[in-house]
Amino acid sequence: MTLAAALGYAATHRRRFLADVAALAAIPSVSADPRHAGDVARAARWLVARLSRAGLGDARLVPTDGHPLVVTGSGDPDVLVYGHYDVQPAGPLRDWHSPPFRPTRRGDLLIGRGTSDDKGQLLAHVCAAESWLRGTGRLPVNVRYVFDGSEEIGSAVSMPFFSALRPGLVVISDTAMATPSVPAVTVSLRGTVKLQVTASGAPYDLHAGTYGGRVVQAAVELSRLLALLADRFPGMVITALRAGSGGGVIPARASAALDIRFGRGLSPSSVVRSVRRFLLAESRVRIAVRCVAGAPAVSVSGGVSAAVQACRVGFGRSPSFVRSGGTIPVVGEFARRGIPVLLLGFALPDNRMHGPDERLSVSAFQRGVRTSVALLHFLGQGRPRGGLLRSESVRCPPAMP
The missing domain is CATH 3.30.70.360 (Alpha-Beta Plaits)
Structure with missing residues (x-):
C-alpha cells in the first residue's frame, strides 16, 4: 500500500473526477426550497452511488426530520470526513452568465451553483478514497464519510446524528484557499x-x-x-x-x-x-x-502536521493559516465536545459562494484531490496502535492574520 500508487490512480482518472463535479453540481439540491426536496433527495442518492463506485459499498442514506444524510461505515472512526451536498438558491438568473445548474467550463474555471460550496470540495475527498481503494486495495486510516443535506439551513435536523459520534478527528473542506495557488488551514470561524x-x-x-x-x-x-x-x-x-x-x-x-x-x-x-x-x-x-x-464562534486546529505534509504533496508548498468570517454549524458541535477539527479548503478566495457565477478552479480541485490522497496517508501514519487518532491541536500564533 503506497502513496505513490494512490496518487498515480488520481492522476490517471482526473478528467473523470472533474466530470463527477459537473454531474453533481447539475442537480439543484436547494435545501431551503421545498420545491427542490426531490432534487435534494436525488443528489443524496447520486452520492450513495458514487461512494459505492469508489469502493465504499456500505454507503447509505440515513433519514432525519428533513433532508437525509449520506453515510459510510459505523461507529467512532479515527477520521470523519464531513461535507454538504445541499446548496443555496441560484438568486436572480440575470446575474449569471450561464445557467446556474448547467455547469460550464471557462478556462480553468467550472462555473455553477455548488461547484465550490461544497460539492467540488466534498468530491475531492471521495475521489481520494477511490484512489486508495481502487489504486491500492485499502484505505490507510479508519475513515467514515458523512455528507449533510441541510448545512445551508443550519444542520439542525442533522445534529442528533453528529452528537452521537466521537471521531478522533473531523476533516472538512468547505473553506477557501489563501490565494489561487496557496492552500489554507482555517483556524477560526465566526458564529x-x-x-x-x-x-x-x-x-x-x-x-x-x-x-x-x-x-x-x-x-x-x-x-x-x-x-x-x-x-x-x-x-x-x-x-x-x-x-x-x-x-x-x-x-x-x-x-x-x-x-x-x-x-x-x-x-x-x-x-x-x-x-x-x-x-x-x-x-x-x-x-x-x-x-x-x-x-457559536469557534477556534479549531486539529490535524495540522498531517495537513502541512499533505499540502506539500498536493500543492508543492505548506498552507497558510487563516481566519474565516464564515460559519459551519457542525463545527461548533464537535468543538464544544473537544473533538479536533481540520478545516482545509480548496476553493478560490474569489469563489463567489452564495452568489452568481460561483466557480471552482479546475487546477485547484485536482491539487485538492492529491492533497486529500496524501492527507489520508499522513493521518494513517499518525494513528496510535490500538486507539483512535488524536491529532494535535495547536494555537494560532499571535502573528498570524
Whole structure:
C-alpha cells in the first residue's frame, strides 16, 4: 500500500473526477426550497452511488426530520470526513452568465451553483478514497464519510446524528484557499444567528390614500429599526425584506430575514436576547423575533502536521493559516465536545459562494484531490496502535492574520 500508487490512480482518472463535479453540481439540491426536496433527495442518492463506485459499498442514506444524510461505515472512526451536498438558491438568473445548474467550463474555471460550496470540495475527498481503494486495495486510516443535506439551513435536523459520534478527528473542506495557488488551514470561524423579524401594525391592510400619514406603517417602522440595529451589530446582514404586493395599500405586516455574524465572547442565545430586547424597547408596532438557526464562534486546529505534509504533496508548498468570517454549524458541535477539527479548503478566495457565477478552479480541485490522497496517508501514519487518532491541536500564533 503506497502513496505513490494512490496518487498515480488520481492522476490517471482526473478528467473523470472533474466530470463527477459537473454531474453533481447539475442537480439543484436547494435545501431551503421545498420545491427542490426531490432534487435534494436525488443528489443524496447520486452520492450513495458514487461512494459505492469508489469502493465504499456500505454507503447509505440515513433519514432525519428533513433532508437525509449520506453515510459510510459505523461507529467512532479515527477520521470523519464531513461535507454538504445541499446548496443555496441560484438568486436572480440575470446575474449569471450561464445557467446556474448547467455547469460550464471557462478556462480553468467550472462555473455553477455548488461547484465550490461544497460539492467540488466534498468530491475531492471521495475521489481520494477511490484512489486508495481502487489504486491500492485499502484505505490507510479508519475513515467514515458523512455528507449533510441541510448545512445551508443550519444542520439542525442533522445534529442528533453528529452528537452521537466521537471521531478522533473531523476533516472538512468547505473553506477557501489563501490565494489561487496557496492552500489554507482555517483556524477560526465566526458564529451566526439567523432571525426572522416580523413587524405588525394595523390588523389588516389599509387604503394608502385614506390612511397614509395617519398611522404608523409596519414597513417603515421595520426599516427604521433595522437601520438602528445595524449600528449596534455591524456583522448584521439583511438577507430578505418583504412588505405588501405593490398595490395602493399600507401593508399590515412587514418582515425581514437577518443573518448576524459574531466573534468569540458572544453566544447565539446572547445575541438573540440582545436583538429581541432592543427591538421590543424601540418599536412603535408589534414585533416578533424568531431564531431560525444559530452556531457559536469557534477556534479549531486539529490535524495540522498531517495537513502541512499533505499540502506539500498536493500543492508543492505548506498552507497558510487563516481566519474565516464564515460559519459551519457542525463545527461548533464537535468543538464544544473537544473533538479536533481540520478545516482545509480548496476553493478560490474569489469563489463567489452564495452568489452568481460561483466557480471552482479546475487546477485547484485536482491539487485538492492529491492533497486529500496524501492527507489520508499522513493521518494513517499518525494513528496510535490500538486507539483512535488524536491529532494535535495547536494555537494560532499571535502573528498570524
